[in-house]
Amino acid sequence: MRQIIHVDQDCFYAAVELRERTDLVGKPVGIAGSSRRSVLTTCNYEARDFGCRSGMPVFKALQACPTLTLLPPRFEVYRAISSRIRAIMLGYTELVEPLSLDEAYLDVSEDSRSAFEIATEIRYRIREEISLPSSAGIAPNKMLAKIASDWNKPNGQFEIQPDEVKDFVRKLPVRKLWGVGPQTEKTLKEMGIASCSDLQRIPETELARRFGKFGVELRDLCRGKDERPVVPHRPPKSMSVERTFAEFVDNLETASGKVHELYSELMDDLRAKGKLPKVDGIFAKLKFSDFTVTTVSKAGIRPVMENYLSLVEEGFTRNDNPIRLIGLGVRLREESMIEAQLNFLEALGI
Numbered sequence: 001m002r003q004i005i006h007v008d009q010d011c012f013y014a015a016v017e018l019r020e021r022t023d024l025v026g027k028p029v030g031i032a033g034s035s036r037r038s039v040l041t042t043c044n045y046e047a048r049d050f051g052c053r054s055g056m057p058v059f060k061a062l063q064a065c066p067t068l069t070l071l072p073p074r075f076e077v078y079r080a081i082s083s084r085i086r087a088i089m090l091g092y093t094e095l096v097e098p099l100s101l102d103e104a105y106l107d108v109s110e111d112s113r114s115a116f117e118i119a120t121e122i123r124y125r126i127r128e129e130i131s132l133p134s135s136a137g138i139a140p141n142k143m144l145a146k147i148a149s150d151w152n153k154p155n156g157q158f159e160i161q162p163d164e165v166k167d168f169v170r171k172l173p174v175r176k177l178w179g180v181g182p183q184t185e186k187t188l189k190e191m192g193i194a195s196c197s198d199l200q201r202i203p204e205t206e207l208a209r210r211f212g213k214f215g216v217e218l219r220d221l222c223r224g225k226d227e228r229p230v231v232p233h234r235p236p237k238s239m240s241v242e243r244t245f246a247e248f249v250d251n252l253e254t255a256s257g258k259v260h261e262l263y264s265e266l267m268d269d270l271r272a273k274g275k276l277p278k279v280d281g282i283f284a285k286l287k288f289s290d291f292t293v294t295t296v297s298k299a300g301i302r303p304v305m306e307n308y309l310s311l312v313e314e315g316f317t318r319n320d321n322p323i324r325l326i327g328l329g330v331r332l333r334e335e336s337m338i339e340a341q342l343n344f345l346e347a348l349g350i
């Protein structure tokens with residue numbers, strides 16, 4: 001039987017800053033860049049009580065919470081601390097799969113101790129050695145472990161035992177399932193499906209017809225089955241953001257407006273991953289109203305706005321139809337993975 005732990009730092013960036021800014025403990029704090037288009041990357045629970053959320057534009061966050069203290073992100077610090085946290089985890093198993101700077105899956109199936117006990121110890125050590133609160137979910141698979149880590153957040157943990165899976169998923173909203181975003185949720189709602197037990201009643205053929213390959217996965221996921229293995233050190237090869245437009249874009253001027261929006265989103269994502277300097281090339285994807293897709297990419301150039309604009313311009317000339325989707329992305333250099341491994345080793349004192 002598999003034992004998977006999902007460890008998730010609570011309000012990671014904000015918590016790191018508050019270690020040094022004890023004067024702000026108990027007050028609403030958000031982490032955001034200083035540009036006009038900045039969004040909150042993280043905020044603490046005090047800020048969330050006012051309705052602040054990560055991803056929220058700064059001006060909106062300040063409307064919701066005028067006493068919010070904004071601090072600039074320090075990604076080098078977060079990366080270093082993330083490596084220390086990972087080093088603690090690697091002391092328990094080599095099967096550590098980071099999802100981001102503040103989240104990771106661990107496969108502790110080989111350990112004779114209970115996963116619950118191991119999770120308790122890891123969280124205790126993160127608190128004692130690094131002074132940060134974290135939460136954990138324990139379950140027989142990745143999807144359920146991730147759902148469980150949210151259950152007793154902050155500073156808590158929750159276990160779904162194998163014999164509890166059936167009951168647990170029955171009441172679970174479909175939105176919680178791995179891969180179900182707002183769009184799929186909406187489609188399911190239109191089919192009258194809100195919970196996993198609703199979804200379990202839909203025949204596989206129907207799911208496959210509506211959602212293709214993902215429909216077949218949904219059949220398993222809504223029953224709490226998820227066989228995906230924990231894959232250590234998986235290097236991200238590219239990162240991108242994309243958007244489908246409610247109204248087709250038929251001129252370059254409107255398109256460049258969309259590129260501006262997507263660009264700042266992409267930069268926020270990149271900064272959140274701390275990957276900005278390791279970009280190897282950039283690409284833009286365009287989908288036209290006739291559903292043809294074209295990708296324009298260039299190696300060795302920097303991810304700056306002008307470069308994206310010229311890629312989109314080039315893509316725009318390839319098809320006479322209006323655009324229904326634009327995506328912007330970066331290809332990441334292999335070295336970033338090597339560097340990440342070096343960081344681990346460094347943190348381990350090797």
Ligand SMILES: [Mg+2]
Binds near residue numbers: 103
């Ligand atoms: Mg987190």
